[in-house]
Amino acid sequence: MTLRRIWSKWPNSISLVLVVLFFAMDIQARPANMSANRDKKPNSKEDNEILPPDHLNGVKLEMDGHLNKDFHQEVFLGKDMEEFDEDSEPRKNRKKLIEIFSKVDTNVDRSISAKEMQRWIMEKTEEHFQQAVKENKISFHAIDPDGDGHVTWDEYRVKFLASKGFDEKEVAEKIKRNEDLKVDEETQEVLESLKDRWFQADNPPADQLLNEDEFLSFLHPEHSRGMLKYMVKEIVRDLDQDGNKKLTLSEFISLPMGTAENQEAQDIDDDWVRERKKEFEEVIDANHDGIVTMEELEEYMDPMNEYNALNEAKQMIAVADENQNHTLELEEILRYSEYFTGSKLMDYARNVHEEF
Ligand SMILES: *[C@@H]1O[C@H](CO)[C@@H](O)[C@H](O)[C@H]1NC(C)=O
């Protein structure tokens, strides 16, 4: 069993709530034993950052196969995502959004074309990647305290178990003496999945050690072609029921269906299925033959795919293009502020032109 299978055992409605909860607590990775972590305070950030995150900014699917609901905001806001939280002052948000608008509008004709939006999305995606590179430096340092630039699987394994509450020295001693670690089954499964990923991230010629770059692709598979393939393989394996390494619509939408106990949870489930169906049919299955192959999924998940960025740009424009002329004007983007930034602008209607 893999990390994802463990996660997907959770009924969807519960896992949705948990996802929201964990992100609210700013945890980067999902812990192996969720019930244990739910009750106590989250570990320090550093502990969690040595685990590959389930959610990758600017990537369309999460590692557990869920759609990334914040994708379009992530690729529109880049590293400035946190600045638009719900409590921040509408006036300030509006000013920031106007600033963004003028940056996207490179030819300064006061409207945003699909091409301009596409370029912007690529730029913001690159920002997320640079952010990952920066954070990886810190994470790598945490697992490579002697700073020789190389980490073995055993060293990482010790750090991982320490972050799970095991005694670091004791585990290190046991590993040295080749003794049984006596970890519970669930942790063992997570370890095996991590080990698989660890050795995938070891670039040829494989030396069983990860350097900082390789560790980056261990944590962030999205920017390495080989690891992207690996991530897609893992996701397909977890969703593929008949084992033909391809996904049908029914396989794609049969991930944890709710044990819906109330109407609200049932509605979440219905939305969940509707959105996945739409995404499968309209976007992921690029040749529309009803089957999603590994290649199609790989194209879909590749954050540096310019064709996807153009599609995303067109989709964003379509959402807010009230006068239907295929470009976004400032009024339109301000009116749809919640869609673009996640926060409403109460006073959007107030004289838009005063800022110019
Ligand atoms: C998860 O943690 C809870 C609370 O600490 C514990 O009771 C339970 O046995 C753990 N489950 C596993 C599979 O380790």
Ligand SMILES: *[C@@H]1O[C@H](CO)[C@@H](O)[C@H](O)[C@H]1NC(C)=O
């Ligand atoms: C879209 O409409 C706005 C406002 O009327 C206009 O300024 C802009 O040039 C139009 N864009 C296109 C492509 O027609």
Ligand SMILES: [Ca+2]
């Ligand atoms: Ca323009």
Ligand SMILES: [Ca+2]
């Ligand atoms: Ca299949």
Ligand SMILES: [Ca+2]
């Ligand atoms: Ca297809």
Ligand SMILES: [Ca+2]
């Ligand atoms: Ca328009």
